[in-house]
Amino acid sequence: MRKNNFRNDAEAIRGMADGDMSAYRFLFDHHFTDLCNFLLIYLHSKELSEEIALEIFTFIWEKRQTLQIKVTFKSFLFSSAKNRAISLYRKEQKKMFTTIDFGQSVFNDDSSSQQLMENNELREIINTAINKLPEKSKQIYQLAWEENFSHKEIAEKLGITPKTVENHVGIALRKLRESLKPYYQQIFMLLLAQFFIN
Numbered sequence: 001m002r003k004n005n006f007r008n009d010a011e012a013i014r015g016m017a018d019g020d021m022s023a024y025r026f027l028f029d030h031h032f033t034d035l036c037n038f039l040l041i042y043l044h045s046k047e048l049s050e051e052i053a054l055e056i057f058t059f060i061w062e063k064r065q066t067l068q069i070k071v072t073f074k075s076f077l078f079s080s081a082k083n084r085a086i087s088l089y090r091k092e093q094k095k096m097f098t099t100i101d102f103g104q105s106v107f108n109d110d111s112s113s114q115q116l117m118e119n120n121e122l123r124e125i126i127n128t129a130i131n132k133l134p135e136k137s138k139q140i141y142q143l144a145w146e147e148n149f150s151h152k153e154i155a156e157k158l159g160i161t162p163k164t165v166e167n168h169v170g171i172a173l174r175k176l177r178e179s180l181k182p183y184y185q186q187i188f189m190l191l192l193a194q195f196f197i198n
Helices: 009-017 021-043 046-062 073-092 094-098 109-131 135-146 151-158 162-197
Strands: none
Touching (some): 021 046, 021 151, 021 162, 046 073, 109 135, 109 162, 135 151, 151 162
C-alpha cells in the first residue's frame, strides 16, 4: 500500500501496527516537521530537536504492535516531545531541581498565590510575543500550535502552498525565540509545573 492511499492517521496507525512501513512513512512525512518545530521552541537547537524527534519516531516504530494512542496522533507526539524536553531540562539543571520539593515548595498553600501570579505573568509575556508576530505568521502559528492543524491543512484552509506555511512558521519561531530567550528557564519551569499537575 502506498502512503497516499492512507486516508488519515488512524488508518495509518493500524497499518503500522501490522508492520506496514509505508504507513509509518505516511505518519513520518505528515508530522516530523511539525514535531521538530514544536521541540525547537523549547530546546532552541535545530540539531537537538531533530535528534529527539527521530528518537520519538524510532520508539513509535519499535512499539508499534503494543502502542496505545488514546488522543490524536499529533497530540501524542507533542505530549511525548514535552515529556522528553522536561527530562532533558531536569538532567541539565539537576542541582537546581534537587533543591525543590515539588510536593511542598512549589505547590503548597503558602506559595500557590505567588506561583499562580508568576505563571500568569509568564503566560502574558508569551501571549505578548505571539501578538507581536506579523499578522499572517501569527495566524498560521495559532492554527498550528493552538488548533493542531498540520501544514497541509493550514495551506488548504488559507489557500496557500505548504511551502508558504513552512516559511511563516519559520518566521514565527525565529521571532518567538528572540522575544522569549530571556525567559527560557521560567518557561521550562511553567512547563514542568503543568507536567506535574497533569
